[in-house]
Amino acid sequence: MDYKKAGVDIEAGYRSVELMKKHVQATMRPEVLGNIGGFAGAFDLAGIKEMEEPVLLSGTDGCGTKVKLAFIMDKHDTIGIDAVAMCVNDIACSGGEPLFFLDYIACGKNYPEKIASIVSGVAQGCLQSDAALVGGETAEHPGLMPEDEYDLAGFAVGVVDRKDMITGENIKDGDIIVGIASSGVHSNGFSLVRKVFEMTEESLNTYYDELGKTLGEALLEPTRIYVKGLKAVKNAGVTVKGCSHITGGGFYENIPRMLPEGVHAVVHKDSYEVPAIFQLLAKEGNIAEEMMYNTYNMGIGMMVVVDPADVEKTIKAFESTGDKACVVGEIKAGEKGVTLC
Numbered sequence: 001m002d003y004k005k006a007g008v009d010i011e012a013g014y015r016s017v018e019l020m021k022k023h024v025q026a027t028m029r030p031e032v033l034g035n036i037g038g039f040a041g042a043f044d045l046a047g048i049k050e051m052e053e054p055v056l057l058s059g060t061d062g063c064g065t066k067v068k069l070a071f072i073m074d075k076h077d078t079i080g081i082d083a084v085a086m087c088v089n090d091i092a093c094s095g096g097e098p099l100f101f102l103d104y105i106a107c108g109k110n111y112p113e114k115i116a117s118i119v120s121g122v123a124q125g126c127l128q129s130d131a132a133l134v135g136g137e138t139a140e141h142p143g144l145m146p147e148d149e150y151d152l153a154g155f156a157v158g159v160v161d162r163k164d165m166i167t168g169e170n171i172k173d174g175d176i177i178v179g180i181a182s183s184g185v186h187s188n189g190f191s192l193v194r195k196v197f198e199m200t201e202e203s204l205n206t207y208y209d210e211l212g213k214t215l216g217e218a219l220l221e222p223t224r225i226y227v228k229g230l231k232a233v234k235n236a237g238v239t240v241k242g243c244s245h246i247t248g249g250g251f252y253e254n255i256p257r258m259l260p261e262g263v264h265a266v267v268h269k270d271s272y273e274v275p276a277i278f279q280l281l282a283k284e285g286n287i288a289e290e291m292m293y294n295t296y297n298m299g300i301g302m303m304v305v306v307d308p309a310d311v312e313k314t315i316k317a318f319e320s321t322g323d324k325a326c327v328v329g330e331i332k333a334g335e336k337g338v339t340l341c
Contacts, residue, residue, distance in 0.1 A: 080121025
C-alpha cells in the first residue's frame, strides 16, 4: 500500500504545479519575494511606508455552487476569476488596493490539466486587479469528494491609507448613488439558479435569442472586477463617500451596509435596463420581483455614493476602465435602509 493507492497522487500534484507556473508568474509584482513553490508567499511592504497610516484589508470568499456549472460544461478557465473578484471587490469597496491573493482548491482527484486551467482563471483575476498570486494549495480529498468535482476559495490582502478609507460616515442627504454594471449573475444565488434551470449539458448549451448566447455561457460569465474602476475614480480627484458590493442578499442587504444612521437610500429601478438573464430567471422560476432584488445584483455589481458635483467625473472615470456606470438613485434623510421605486 502507498499514498497513490490510497487515492492521493503526489506526482499529479507536481505536474499541476509545473503547468500552472506560467500563469502564476504573469501576476508577479515587484514586491513579491522568492520563487513559486516556497512554504509561504513573501511580499515586501516597504512601498507602503509613504502612507501616513497604512491599514491592511483582507477578504476571503469562494464561488459557491457556481462551480457545478463548470463541472457540467467542462469549462474551468473562468471560475478562478470569480474567486478573485469576490475577495478583491470587497477590499476595493473599502478604498483599498489589493496586494496579493492565495487560492485553495479541494478536489476529489487531481487532474493536472484541469487544476492548471482553474489556476489560469485565478491568475487572470489577479491580473485584472493588479494583485500578485503569491501562493495556494491544491488538496486531493479521495473518498470525501467525487473524483470529477472540486471547490475553489481564496484569500486576498490589500492596503489603504486610513484617511482614504471608504467608511460611509460622511454620506448625507442629497448625495447621489452611481451604479456600475455587473457582467451577469456573478457568483451569488446559484442554488436558486440550479432549481430554476435544468442543470444538464443539453440545457446549458441551449441558445436563447434574448441572451444572445447559450444559457451556460450567460450563467458562467465571470464576475466583474471593479478595482481599476474605483482606482480611476480616486485618481480623478473624486471622494467616494460610500461603496457597496452587491453580492448575496442583493440590494436590500448590501446597500444599507454602506450607510450611516440617519440617511436612507432611494434606488430607481427604471434608471437602467435589467439584463436579460435576470428577466429570464424571474420568468422561468416565477420569482417575485422583491425576491430577485433580495438575491441578485440585477445588473448592478457595485454602487458608490458621491457628491452631486462629482457625478460626471465619477461616471467618466469608470468608463475609462471599460465599466458602464449611471445614476441609479439618491440619498435622503430618514431611517437607515433602502427603498426601491
